[in-house]
Amino acid sequence: MSRYEVRLSGAGGQGMILAGIILAESTLDNDELNVVQTQSYGPESRGGASRAEVVFSKEAIDYPKVIQADLLVALTTEALDKYGDDIKKTAVVIADSDYIDLDYNPGDGVEYYSIPIINTAIEEIGLKLTANMVALGAASHFIPDLSEEEILKTIASRVPAGTEEKNKEAFKAGKKLVSEMKS
Amino acid sequence: MDVNIDKYLRQDKLPHIWCPGCGHGTVLGSFVRAFDQSGLDQDKTVVISGIGCSGRASGYLNFDTLHVTHGRALTFATGVKMANPELNVIVMTGDGDGAAIGGNHLIHSSRRNIDITVVLFNNNIYGMTGGQFSPMTPTGDTATTSPYGNIDQNFDLCELAKSSGATFVGRGASYQPRKMIKLMKEGLLHKGFAFVETLTQCPVNYGKRNKIGGARDMLKWQDENLVPAKKYEKMDPAEREGLISTGILHQVVKEEYTDKYKNVINTVMAGESNE
Amino acid sequence: MSKSITLLLQGDEAVVEGGMAAGADFFAGYPITPASEIAEGFAEQLPEKGGKFIQMEDEIAGMGCIVGASLAGAKAITATSGPGFSLKQENLGFAIMVEAPCVVVNVQRVGPSTGLPTSPSQGDIMQAKWGTHGDHPIIALSPSSVSETFDLTVTAFNLAEKYRIPVILLLDEIVGHMREKITIPPADELEIVNRKKPKPEDNDNFYPYEETEDLIPPMPDYGTGFKYHSTGLFHDKTGFPRGKTEDARKLMDRLMGKINNNLDDIIHLEEDLNGDEDVVVLAYGSTVRSAISAVNQVREDGVKAGWVKLKTIWPFADDYVRELAEKVDRIIVPELNMGQLIGEVKRVAAGKAEVTGINRYDGTLITPADVVAEIKGAL
Amino acid sequence: MARKGKVKIARPDWCKTCGICIEVCPVEVLELGNTRIQIAHLENCIGCENCELSCPDFVLKVVEDNE
Numbered sequence: 060m061s062r063y064e065v066r067l068s069g070a071g072g073q074g075m076i077l078a079g080i081i082l083a084e085s086t087l088d089n090d091e092l093n094v095v096q097t098q099s100y101g102p103e104s105r106g107g108a109s110r111a112e113v114v115f116s117k118e119a120i121d122y123p124k125v126i127q128a129d130l131l132v133a134l135t136t137e138a139l140d141k142y143g144d145d146i147k148k149t150a151v152v153i154a155d156s157d158y159i160d161l162d163y164n165p166g167d168g169v170e171y172y173s174i175p176i177i178n179t180a181i182e183e184i185g186l187k188l189t190a191n192m193v194a195l196g197a198a199s200h201f202i203p204d205l206s207e208e209e210i211l212k213t214i215a216s217r218v219p220a221g222t223e224e225k226n227k228e229a230f231k232a233g234k235k236l237v238s239e240m241k242s
Numbered sequence: 243m244d245v246n247i248d249k250y251l252r253q254d255k256l257p258h259i260w261c262p263g264c265g266h267g268t269v270l271g272s273f274v275r276a277f278d279q280s281g282l283d284q285d286k287t288v289v290i291s292g293i294g295c296s297g298r299a300s301g302y303l304n305f306d307t308l309h310v311t312h313g314r315a316l317t318f319a320t321g322v323k324m325a326n327p328e329l330n331v332i333v334m335t336g337d338g339d340g341a342a343i344g345g346n347h348l349i350h351s352s353r354r355n356i357d358i359t360v361v362l363f364n365n366n367i368y369g370m371t372g373g374q375f376s377p378m379t380p381t382g383d384t385a386t387t388s389p390y391g392n393i394d395q396n397f398d399l400c401e402l403a404k405s406s407g408a409t410f411v412g413r414g415a416s417y418q419p420r421k422m423i424k425l426m427k428e429g430l431l432h433k434g435f436a437f438v439e440t441l442t443q444c445p446v447n448y449g450k451r452n453k454i455g456g457a458r459d460m461l462k463w464q465d466e467n468l469v470p471a472k473k474y475e476k477m478d479p480a481e482r483e484g485l486i487s488t489g490i491l492h493q494v495v496k497e498e499y500t501d502k503y504k505n506v507i508n509t510v511m512a513g514e515s516n517e
Numbered sequence: 518m519s520k521s522i523t524l525l526l527q528g529d530e531a532v533v534e535g536g537m538a539a540g541a542d543f544f545a546g547y548p549i550t551p552a553s554e555i556a557e558g559f560a561e562q563l564p565e566k567g568g569k570f571i572q573m574e575d576e577i578a579g580m581g582c583i584v585g586a587s588l589a590g591a592k593a594i595t596a597t598s599g600p601g602f603s604l605k606q607e608n609l610g611f612a613i614m615v616e617a618p619c620v621v622v623n624v625q626r627v628g629p630s631t632g633l634p635t636s637p638s639q640g641d642i643m644q645a646k647w648g649t650h651g652d653h654p655i656i657a658l659s660p661s662s663v664s665e666t667f668d669l670t671v672t673a674f675n676l677a678e679k680y681r682i683p684v685i686l687l688l689d690e691i692v693g694h695m696r697e698k699i700t701i702p703p704a705d706e707l708e709i710v711n712r713k714k715p716k717p718e719d720n721d722n723f724y725p726y727e728e729t730e731d732l733i734p735p736m737p738d739y740g741t742g743f744k745y746h747s748t749g750l751f752h753d754k755t756g757f758p759r760g761k762t763e764d765a766r767k768l769m770d771r772l773m774g775k776i777n778n779n780l781d782d783i784i785h786l787e788e789d790l791n792g793d794e795d796v797v798v799l800a801y802g803s804t805v806r807s808a809i810s811a812v813n814q815v816r817e818d819g820v821k822a823g824w825v826k827l828k829t830i831w832p833f834a835d836d837y838v839r840e841l842a843e844k845v846d847r848i849i850v851p852e853l854n855m856g857q858l859i860g861e862v863k864r865v866a867a868g869k870a871e872v873t874g875i876n877r878y879d880g881t882l883i884t885p886a887d888v889v890a891e892i893k894g895a896l
Numbered sequence: 897m898a899r900k901g902k903v904k905i906a907r908p909d910w911c912k913t914c915g916i917c918i919e920v921c922p923v924e925v926l927e928l929g930n931t932r933i934q935i936a937h938l939e940n941c942i943g944c945e946n947c948e949l950s951c952p953d954f955v956l957k958v959v960e961d962n963e
Contacts, residue, residue, distance in 0.1 A: 267952025
């Protein structure tokens, strides 16, 4: 794979940066895959816009930030509005279907998935805080060369003790949301 | 007293640069006598001073000595003590160095109760730079920067150190070298943050400008206004007006900072090996 | 530890790993975005190895504290960002004057003043050189990746110990906060330098600031019986103040000389040049990454371009850049500031090559496309 | 209080003639000269060491009588 760029965006406190870290860290044992994870956030740890970026490549990664996303995840109206156009013509866009109020028109080549990320976390998992893992699961479906097993292992090591199973479930639920739509 | 103070002084750096009648030399003399009585190891002792007349004290003392930036002696001292808690660490500072620009460090060193002994030379003025008022210049007094009388309030440094958490607080004066020696010795032997304020006269830039007079007159003033702490405590507030208490003002036993950190290291390292 | 380990780390965390690997046993500092992770890492790791961490009351105190620790024998480090770096300057100058080895990390954010606390900048390049008052030597290093941050932290400690000087490690927010995979080599594969110390028997004839042949006097730990004096005043070899002009000049010459006589050892850089370049992009820190990307892109179009990465910012690589300027038509200097290091490049390239800058100072990065445009515009 | 000896001008060159020793001497042993302190009435000295301890310049020392 040459360069593959992922942007995870939402509001501060939604855990998108943690999702980005988990994506990046799940490549640790894959010697052939390079990764750079960056983030952008305001000075406060809750609220405000927040985004994590992960760039994957089998070659050396020079520029560390997303230039044009191959994959965009947006949890808020603000995020989709801000980054929705900054994507490749063949990009995948995943957006929350219930919490986004925006008349979004992706280009013709874009695969657009409007899915209930936050409500899946609330209703299916019973823990709103796992919305980031639902998003991560959905996103992981499209990123080449990632191992689900490694991601689940990384989730277990990165989320608060005691919430490992809920987070893993959330990840799987997210993945299911898009794979069902895709098939 | 029967001590040979010569070994604690860098003879080749003396006579010192302090003005005739300056009380700093008396404080310095009291310090070396107190140090001798303390029984502490000269080779394991570091003296750190800041800027101003008091700052020059370290250069005259035969220890590892460090003459640092204005007001920051306690920060360097904290580094020395933390890096090697076996060392005796002494800070020499003044009322400008220690109470104005370095006031924050005084508060926080007190709060940590780190085992450092501070000797603060309080001459109520910025002497070296020519007589500007300091936080210890009494309200109403004249200085080159308060030509119409100082409108600032001076404060009680011993109360400040005590309320900030210092576990040894005392005040000595150049008119009472014997008491000052005893006080400093107790301060040196105290485990924890020891703050010793010493009243010292600046005849050139404070005494003469404020009509107190020369060195001898300033000592007379001390004689008339100093009261031992125990007596002071028993006095009515009205009686205390204008008087200054001397001696040990506060001493409590409390766990010392580098000891606490040693516990952190021990706990962490024990936890590591258990894994 | 005898085998390497691979981790996903932030640049800030790599400072901690590099510091621990270099033998750091003391950290003092004050929390500040985007450098706080460095303090947090040392707070956790130092006591595991018997080292010391202390959070001071302010930035000034953090700097004073590490100098005190250094004189007591510690390998000491502090970390900050722009506002804190400003506050540390006076005590940084003191460290230079008393020749106390230590490492000062500045994870640069956009300034002046509070600026943009969470956005990257390379705005403190000149402050690193001239921030403290008066003439003085300084060493400043700047990594462009997480892995390089580890390496240059080790180098920073080694240079500090070897030359008895504070070494400034200039990260920027991007390098400080980005995560990359990094393989940490086994401890026995790292070269670690420790300061020269006098022998106890040297005590009788000991001059703490003697002009030794290498201009770097041996440095005793406090408490080992040398009972010596150090001061921020100009001093002679005894360490005591001397206000005389010839002594002042002698001390300044020695302080500068110990660095200037060893530029080959201190200046680290990398290049990718074929020898026939028309244009070279000279960069440092995170900006290097866009330079490399852009050069690779334009080479595919047949443009004769190359890149140079400066890992040592100060002392500036005068000789190298002078020779480079003789060989190429143009040098492009991308910087996340309004043009700081470009002044040095222009100074040494004057009359030899054209020098142009690419500058961003709004908290966003210079992209490869920005650099490509500048390269193509030059042709 | 040690009363083992009498005052001596141990380091005459360091004296800055501030007169503090005269102020603290209970028995009028010392007098100011032009450039340094002088012992005017050694016979009065009771060896109290007030002068030695107060002298800011380390000039005076109380020593054994026979020294």
